[in-house]
Amino acid sequence: MFRSMIALLFAALLLMLSAPVGAQQDGQIFANSDFRKAGTDGVPTGWDRRTATSGYVKTHAQADPSYVEIGVEAEGEDSFIQQVAKLPEGAKQVKLTVKYRWSDIEPGKQGHQRGKIQGRFTKAGKDTGAWIDMGNLTGSNAEWVESTRTVNVPAEVDGIMLRLGMYGVLAGKVEVASATGQIITAEALAAVREQYRPKEPYGPQVSDARFGRIMRGININGWFCQPWNQSVKGKKGGFNAEFFQSYITDDDIKMIMAMGFDHIRLPVDPQFLINNETGQLVTELLPELDRAIALIRGNGLAVIIDIHPKNNSFKGLSGKQVLREAFVKWWGEFASHMAKTTDPEHVFLELLNEPGGQTYWANATWEAYQDQLITVVRAAAPEHTIIANGGAYQLVKELGRVKPHPDRNVIWAVHYYEPSPFTHQGARWMKDWYHPLNEVPWPLTAENVEETIAKLKDMPAKANSIEVLHDQVKSGYATRAFMEAQIAQVAAWSRENNIRVHIGEYGVVDNAPRDSRVRYLREINEVFDAQGIARSMWNYSGSNYSVVTGKDEPGMRSPDEELVEAMGLRKQSSPAKHAD
DSSP: OHHHHHHHHHHHHHHHHHSOGGGGSOOBOSTTTTOOOBOTTSOBTTOEEEEOTTEEEEEETTSSSOEEEEEEOSTTEEEEEEEEEEOOTTEEEEEEEEEEEEEEEEOOSSTTOSEEEEEEEEETTEEEEEEEEEEEEOEEEEEEEEEEEEEEOOTTOOEEEEEEEEEEESEEEEEEEEEEEEEEEHHHHHHHHHHHSOSSOBSOOOOHHHHGGGSEEEEOTTSBSSGGGOEETTEEOOSSHHHHHHSSOHHHHHHHHHHTOOEEEEEEOGGGTBOTTTOOBOOSSHHHHHHHHHHHHHTTOEEEEEEOOOSGGGTTGGGOHHHHHHHHHHHHHHHHHHHHHSOTTTEEEEOOSOGGGGTOOSSHHHHHHHHHHHHHHHHHOTTSOEEEEOSTTOOGGGTTSSOOOSBSSEEEEEEEOOSHHHHTTTOTTSOGGGTTOOSOOSSOOTTTHHHHHHTSOOOTTHHHHHHHHHHHHHHTTTSHHHHHHHHHHHHHHHHHHTOOEEEEEEOOOTTSOHHHHHHHHHHHHHHHHHHTOEEEESOSSSSSOOSEESOSSTTOOEEOHHHHHHTTOSSOOOOOOOOO
């Protein structure tokens, strides 16, 4: 009954989320936006013509739809039209929508020399800020294409320009049927938010039994995320069935279970599952993910499906409206598939790993977007537990910047790599001051800091590394006492917000001093147990963090017994504590 009630409850919300944002707006701001009017020179009324000698503009006002044609007949010409619209007070966002098609565009020698549809904010009549790209055109496309971008209005700007045309191309034309701009006010944004953030909590809470299945877990990165960093029998990994079926086998899953883990957090890069333009669920390799989930479940382990993009297309997600909207739609389709194929008691859905990596931060922007994701996922998978987070890099210090959603079937994810100069020492993917760090011990104290500094690698950022280590000692940051205080803060936040917490990632880089790594893992697991904190260690094998020894190949991995013992595994886990 609950499943059908939830489906009905959110049906209207899904319709709202799939509808154009413009439905909530005050009307459009550009004059003659459908090009129904034109002067005797063929230029649409209200638009300024900016063409060189061989560029041309023709308005086809009697056509259906009416449109303006902007073309170039000589090599290297510019030809475009533009209009600046005044922004009213209270404008928080502008939704730009342009419908166009193009033909025979031969770009110039420079990358920017092509057909372009773009906008830009203005201040006192002058352009300001970055271009808002809505179309970079070459070749031909006979069908009408509609491009939409919704952008935040920066402080102190007073207008927005829309420019349509050709830049230094050798030949070609673009035809535009409509070009609109709609204002989104703070009141309109609030009204939309209210539709996917109910005021009162709803749904069943995560049960003790369900939460108890993800108390002690391990990540398996390199399988469905970053496979290019791994290999099998000398063949580099990738998003293909051969690699998915060979990199992790039934023996690996049985080894993980034998070590004492109760669940696997499975990072999944959506790259091979999503059409970035439409949000369609790409199903070619979906059976391989289904097979992996079945393999894990068949060995008695729960699984967290962690959507973990590492492809470049997701970088800067907050500024990519088409991809943001596509990702929401994709999550609805993916969650629907998970609802049909997996058991909600043992399979958990994690929305987006470390949004800071995609330039979403721990603020109202991420909160609003996550609310939208939760709404869509809940509609598609009424019984599955959703794992949400506070944005940015999910750090303890970021707790409280984002309010949990009223859905009670949600767990909050936190990552714990503290102190990072110890857990990430020497990591080349981090800021440059991490690179010289070497032989950094746990804990770091006044007694051993100078000896540690003497072992730093002689690299350009060494002075910064020394400053960081001194600051660590001065603040007491690299001690068990500080660790205990932070994990106590996590537990307190959990109780205050009545939401369970899962540490989705923690661990120490392999090249840390062995005795310190063992000591740290023992102590942090003791602290987790004392507060009843669920967690997944990073990582099983093959990514600079590992809980196994031997070559990173199927059949050649063995448990690192010392680390297993340090983490308190091969023992019965402590009872789960949770917020009342």
